[in-house]
Amino acid sequence: MLRSMNADKDRIETLSINAIRFLAADAVEEAKSGHPGLPMGMAAPAYLLWKEFLRHNPTDPTWPNRDRFVLSAGHGSMLLYALLHLSGYDLPLEELKRFRQWGSITPGHPEYGLTPGIEMTTGPLGQGISTAVGMALAEVMLAAEFNRPDSGIVDHYTYVIASDGDLMEGVSSEASSLAGHWELGKLIVLYDNNHISIDGDTELAFTEDRLARYRAYGWQVLEVLDANNLEAVRKAIHAAQAEATRPSLIAVRSHIGFGSPKQDSASAHGSPLGTKALQATREKLGWIYPPFEIPEEVYRHMRGAVQRGQSLQSEWEARFTRFTTETPELAEDFERRMVRKSLPDRWEQALPSFEAGQQMATRSASGAVLDAIASVLPELVGGSGDLTPSNNTYAKGMYDLSPTRPMGRYVHFGVREHAMGTILNGLYLHGGLRPYGGTFFIFSDYMRPAVRLAALMGIAPIFVWTHDSIGLGEDGPTHQPVEQLASLRAMPNLWMIRPADANETAYAWRMALSRTEGPSGLVLTRQKLPVVDRSECAPAEGTLRGGYILKDAASPRAVIIASGSEVQLVLAAQIQLAEQGIPVRVVSLPCWEAFEAQSASYRNMVLLPELPTVAVEAASPFGWERYADAVVGLDRFGASAPYKDVYSKLGFTVDAVVEQVMEAIGEE
């Protein structure tokens, strides 16, 4: 009897695993494009993880306490779509048939916000595992904040399936080191150790001792010698769960394209198997069903996830009800942050304003803003890539996060800008937190893939990029951004905000925190700037519209536009021009993207397109032709010298601006 039950269990397990394999292989075949290799090789461990371990509710993918699952090797998307479909998510078979087609919710790589149950967009290697570190960190931070001795409101695992490529990418090295440092025991990574990369055997370029490397990061490392040995996988996941203070890497020896004639070869990775090989695979694995036909018993078996998930969620909701009774304010805060995802009412009132007359770098103003708002925004968590004193990212009342102080809201990322970007993404994606992180603006180059992924996913971490131009001075051209502004303005859905003074900086924070549909980059000076005297200029609130008339003149003959530190320069030029009898308008344009979102009539009202327009920005002029007839910009790399020297030697002087305006209006 027991034997027969076991045999039944074996049978339905094998059937379910093969259902995943063939959904993947057939969908790739139908699309004539895609990656069958990973789903076929990792179907068994993925099946087991989802069937026996993953605590999730297919009918409510937003349940706050669900386990997170990240397919870091996003090219294996069909594995995930198959699991979601079979487990009962709102992902009908029709969509699997439309894999990789226009308008389907089954794109080539999993996309956050498009398909129910997708925790993040993956595909660019290294991003998934590194972002998952952020999710696991969020769990620890929120658990510390919300859990009470008898009520575990936040208590879940973060699971990842990662590939060789994920482990080769530097960003995963950075993030994995931090995961070990933070003792993220509930982070469990299944490493698809299939020995194959696109160029061929991993022996070609990946001979390091990966397991020793992960041990060096402070991880528990486990091995499963055969991906299809469910008992071994089960044992490893149990061991991973049992380890409280070390993240776990389970190296699962798998076979890419398992069961197909192309098994264990690079050709199984990224192309359809082809009719013949697919038929041979059916025979080899004993799969008698035509494409996209799944035996009813597989559905029955897999969709147990629905009832199980609903029951798990109900238990949690009962706990949450008790939590609400016992600590109503805490519960309200949790709901606001995790469910409604809103900021506290009237939080903006905490934003400081700054008196004219002082000199203040916008990075310092940013620090003052953080000091002021950290206490009213409990969800605010920040950090820096080892430039805390330079980025002014540490807010009053925050203290350092560490394994022994998980309530700390300040994160030291070390010199790991890229991982910082992915972890900010993960903290945001988890829900409940509003993360920001600082580094020098030049090092935005190091974190660009993470910034792009935030923009693509439409999530709103905040990047605090200080030392924003040649104005950083002596550190020289390696550290002076030139093309970074243009290059990031070109990225869809990223707001780049470069405030002109302390008060614009406060509004910049307001804009960035009010955004929920995309990331923002705050671009801040190292050098001190005067706080603009608003009695003579328009209020800084204009910042919210991206651009505004800062200081007008009667019957202006030209418009000068600037952002950031160069606004001071053009204000001075305006005075000098006025003395020469030439009235000009000064426009502050801290954020192109917000400005573009205004009506055409507002934009024209501000820019007066019929007038000659000169733009001034200590950066590449690339892109400024959109607004200006002439640009005082920088078409070369910077230079090492005190910043005032660099400014003047590279042509950023009042005289140069005046001259350019004169030329533009034809008075040379």
Next chain:
Amino acid sequence: MLRSMNADKDRIETLSINAIRFLAADAVEEAKSGHPGLPMGMAAPAYLLWKEFLRHNPTDPTWPNRDRFVLSAGHGSMLLYALLHLSGYDLPLEELKRFRQWGSITPGHPEYGLTPGIEMTTGPLGQGISTAVGMALAEVMLAAEFNRPDSGIVDHYTYVIASDGDLMEGVSSEASSLAGHWELGKLIVLYDNNHISIDGDTELAFTEDRLARYRAYGWQVLEVLDANNLEAVRKAIHAAQAEATRPSLIAVRSHIGFGSPKQDSASAHGSPLGTKALQATREKLGWIYPPFEIPEEVYRHMRGAVQRGQSLQSEWEARFTRFTTETPELAEDFERRMVRKSLPDRWEQALPSFEAGQQMATRSASGAVLDAIASVLPELVGGSGDLTPSNNTYAKGMYDLSPTRPMGRYVHFGVREHAMGTILNGLYLHGGLRPYGGTFFIFSDYMRPAVRLAALMGIAPIFVWTHDSIGLGEDGPTHQPVEQLASLRAMPNLWMIRPADANETAYAWRMALSRTEGPSGLVLTRQKLPVVDRSECAPAEGTLRGGYILKDAASPRAVIIASGSEVQLVLAAQIQLAEQGIPVRVVSLPCWEAFEAQSASYRNMVLLPELPTVAVEAASPFGWERYADAVVGLDRFGASAPYKDVYSKLGFTVDAVVEQVMEAIGEE
């Protein structure tokens, strides 16, 4: 007598080491800016390395067989300037006094090409150590190519001083893994293990077992427990030299800001010590000299490097003379590549041309170009970030580089785009090789800091970026470049070349290989394109000018500009418009930077600024306002579907181009 000699030796050593420390601390003090901590902490091991090990000739920094020395922690630039000055390089004391000042050759971070003896620009952390991997690889490759059993023409070490920050950055993980894989036994890294980062103790964020990690990469790991123990450092470097097949990491426990009251604290890192602390340091270390006064005996001691270097170079030159006699062609090739840095005469004749009528992706054309030129350019070495079959980077006749086949000219980088970038830089900087490397264009985001450093240094590696737009189709928005073209066009000194067909691709390679003053990015399609029928169009040679009239019309009423795959689209639009009685000119603009380098009259002749101009590019329109009144571009991320669907759904159709032109000329 022996004791007295030893005491003398100790004394002059200490004096020399302190000279380095105080040159650094005083120069930083004078500049009121800079990083005294590293030079003071690492002065002793750096002194020893330069005095006893480094084989270099201060009077000829271009000697091909010199040991390479890279200060990866570039912020410690004064360490390097002090060593160069004391060893007899053409770096006078006056320049050290002008540290970090406008026009000096002692900028904040070491700059390649500016100061004699600087092997590369460093400062952005992780770049130095990772680029040094490329230098060490170049040594291995060239040794395999040029050395004969009795004549070692290429035989040198590559030394690095790296910091905690260097080891935290992901790029160094990637590159170090490759260094282990390639068994680069002559790469020796002194790791400045000072326990301090800007945010404070490295315990804040860097608790991984670094030494175990490096062992996992296949490195020999050695420890020196006290940086000031010269005998221990000596022993470690000897052990590193003795190890033939493993790179060596020597972890040197040092004390940042050694000898100063700020020793072992973050405040010693990046600011002047201050008058008081500096005076206290003088007292503590017994340094009795005023700023910038160096005892003559230190100069005598250190400038032994000149005679030693000249003698080393002479010995080598004698070997080279014999080498020239025995293998004149090989010697000529070596000189051409290492000294004259020129390409073989008439190499361009090997470039293929392609017949109209065929369909060919530009990535395939690029592969055909490589097949054709690899045999005439022995210096050409290539590779890919694990996308060889997709990037078409493997040329006929190349075979895989591996530890047992150092003659291989094809490098498998694994999924490590960033390290690939740094290693291409290192291969180029070493001299003797012309490196290129491929990945998907989207992953240029991963390698951006290396690309920027190439542009800043003015060196000419070639980045082969295929799958250049939404034209890659099903892989979807994570893999479809949108903003990458604009974002890289904004970078000074990088040439972005996006050829329209196979023949433009051949010229693109010619441009990239002819450049010596900066890097080039080739931006190539995945999808097939027709080879333009040149009997109806201008010759592809126009590519060399960046932009040219591809197909004109009599009395054109508008100009349509396109690059890459969209040139086909505008050629079709031109025909359709002609049928409607509207003659338009078609301009192919594969390379903005080359075009901008043309005369204004040429540019105006091509663009006819008085006519309405429409640009068409399947990418962000950002920046196109420079040339066009209207742009058919992409202001959003892409989508996953077959590429023809993506093109049409996102508005890249002949009809859309025609419509845009009609609107531009006022005929709606």
